[in-house]
Amino acid sequence: MANHKSAKKMMKVIAKRTLVNKMRKSKTRTAIRRLVDIIKSGDKENVVLAFRNAESNLHKCVNKxxxxxxxxxxxxxxxxxxVKALMTA
Incomplete structure (x- = not known):
């Protein structure tokens, strides 16, 4: 357990940051999973939107x-x- 005031505050900050990072990572994994499911189903219309969403989430995770x-x-x-393999097939 932390003894200093600043260390106690940092424990709270780290806990909050960890939750936010977990949410971001989970959101990204979900977007990737949805894209893979769309690719497997062969839906050419929605694959581009799903790819943009997954790519955007990945870039946001990098920036953060x-x-x-x-x-x-x-x-x-x-x-x-x-995605390219699906579009050309």
Whole structure:
């Protein structure tokens, strides 16, 4: 347990920040999961919107420091390849 006033405050701040980061990460994972489901179903109309949503969420996570930029770039690249494969098929 923290003894100093500043350390006690930081514990509260860290707890709040952790919750926000978990929410952001969860929202991003949900967007990616929805995109993958749309790709599997073969819905060409909604795949572009779902990809934009997933990409936007990943970029937001990078800007907020939730995930590393290379991780986001890798995920976006792989999702984009799947979307392109669906669109050309």
């Amino acid at each position: 420091g939730v995930i590393h930029r290379n991780t986001a770039a890798r995920k976006i690249s792989r999702l984009n390849a799947k």
